Amino acid sequence: MNSLPKNSMTACTLCPRRCGVDRTAGKVGVCGMTEELRIARISPHMWEEPPISGTKGSGTVFFSGCSLRCIFCQNRVISREGLGTVYTEAELENAILLLRDQGVHNINFVTPTHYTPIIARILKRIKSTLGIPVVWNCGGYESVETLRMLEGLVDIYLPDFKYFSSDLARDYSSAPDYPARATEAVTEMYRQTGAYTEENGLARKGVIVRHLVLPGCRKDSLEVLRHVARILPPEDIRVSIMRQYTPDFAMDAPYKNLHRRVTDFEYSSVLEEAERLGLKGFSQGKEAATKAYTPDFAGEKPPRP
Ligand code: SF4
Structure with missing residues (x-):
C-alpha cells in the first residue's frame, strides 16, 4: 500500500484540474470545496446496478462538490451549489460504521475524488473490520497518483466513461x-x-x-464502448449503459440535442454494440429517464452519527 502525501490539499492536485489552491486555507478550486468535509446524503440506496444495490441497498455517501461540473448534471444542487452538511473525519467514520450496521451490501462513496486523502485515512483504520466491499463511484476524471492512495482499500470501482471525443468533453464538461x-x-x-x-x-x-x-451523441457512445473494449479485457469487466438522461437540468445549455431525451434507436444501438463487443453488464429501462430517478437532496440533512 502506498503512503499518503502529508496533506495534498495544501496545493491541491488531487484531480486532473490540478488547481494548485490551498484548500486548507479556505480556498476552492473547480470542485468548489475547501478541505471541509461536506456531505449531502448518507443512506441506503436502491437505484444502483443490481449487484451493487442488491436487496438491502448500497450504503451511499454523497459528497458535495465535483470537479467535472457537466452542463447536464442531474445533481447540481450538491455538485455545483454545494448543498450539504459539514462532517468531521471522525463523524464520517462513525456514519460509515452505522450504515454498515444497517445491513447494506457495501459502502459506496459517490463523487469522492476531492476528498480522497480523508477517505483513504478512514479506510486505513476500518477496512480490515468493515466486512463489506468498498465502492468508489466517480466521474472517471481521475489522476492515477490519487487513485494509488486507494490501492488495497477499494474493492469495486464504478467510474463513468463519459466521452470518447475531446470536443464533446470540452463542450459539456470543460x-x-x-x-x-x-x-x-x-x-x-x-x-x-x-x-x-x-x-x-x-x-x-x-x-x-x-x-x-x-441525446445526439450515439456515435460517441459507440466509440466509448469500442475504446473500453480495447483497453480492458471485456470478459473481466462489466459495463453499465445508462439511459437516465433527462433534459430537465440542461434546458439552458446552448446545445439543442441536450434538450430532449435519448431515443429508443439511440439507446438500443448502443446496447447492440456492447453485445457485439462481448461487453457484459447492465442496462436501464425507459422509465429511468425521469427526474424521479434523481435523488432529491433539497432540504436533505444527513443523519448525524
Ligand atoms: S480536487 Fe478540486 S481543488 Fe483539487 S485539483 Fe481537483 S478541482 Fe482542483
Whole structure:
C-alpha cells in the first residue's frame, strides 16, 4: 500500500484540474470545496446496478462538490451549489460504521475524488473490520497518483466513461483531456482490482464502467464502448449503459440535442454494440429517464452519527 502525501490539499492536485489552491486555507478550486468535509446524503440506496444495490441497498455517501461540473448534471444542487452538511473525519467514520450496521451490501462513496486523502485515512483504520466491499463511484476524471492512495482499500470501482471525443468533453464538461485521463484511470482501477467478481448476485470486486448515453451523441457512445473494449479485457469487466438522461437540468445549455431525451434507436444501438463487443453488464429501462430517478437532496440533512 502506498503512503499518503502529508496533506495534498495544501496545493491541491488531487484531480486532473490540478488547481494548485490551498484548500486548507479556505480556498476552492473547480470542485468548489475547501478541505471541509461536506456531505449531502448518507443512506441506503436502491437505484444502483443490481449487484451493487442488491436487496438491502448500497450504503451511499454523497459528497458535495465535483470537479467535472457537466452542463447536464442531474445533481447540481450538491455538485455545483454545494448543498450539504459539514462532517468531521471522525463523524464520517462513525456514519460509515452505522450504515454498515444497517445491513447494506457495501459502502459506496459517490463523487469522492476531492476528498480522497480523508477517505483513504478512514479506510486505513476500518477496512480490515468493515466486512463489506468498498465502492468508489466517480466521474472517471481521475489522476492515477490519487487513485494509488486507494490501492488495497477499494474493492469495486464504478467510474463513468463519459466521452470518447475531446470536443464533446470540452463542450459539456470543460475538460478536453477527459478521454485521456479516463483511459489512464480505468486502466489503473483494473490493475488494482483485477477481474470483476460476484458472490450470490452481489459484486465483490472489480471495475464496472458506466456510460450515460446522451441525446445526439450515439456515435460517441459507440466509440466509448469500442475504446473500453480495447483497453480492458471485456470478459473481466462489466459495463453499465445508462439511459437516465433527462433534459430537465440542461434546458439552458446552448446545445439543442441536450434538450430532449435519448431515443429508443439511440439507446438500443448502443446496447447492440456492447453485445457485439462481448461487453457484459447492465442496462436501464425507459422509465429511468425521469427526474424521479434523481435523488432529491433539497432540504436533505444527513443523519448525524
Ligand atoms: S480536487 Fe478540486 S481543488 Fe483539487 S485539483 Fe481537483 S478541482 Fe482542483
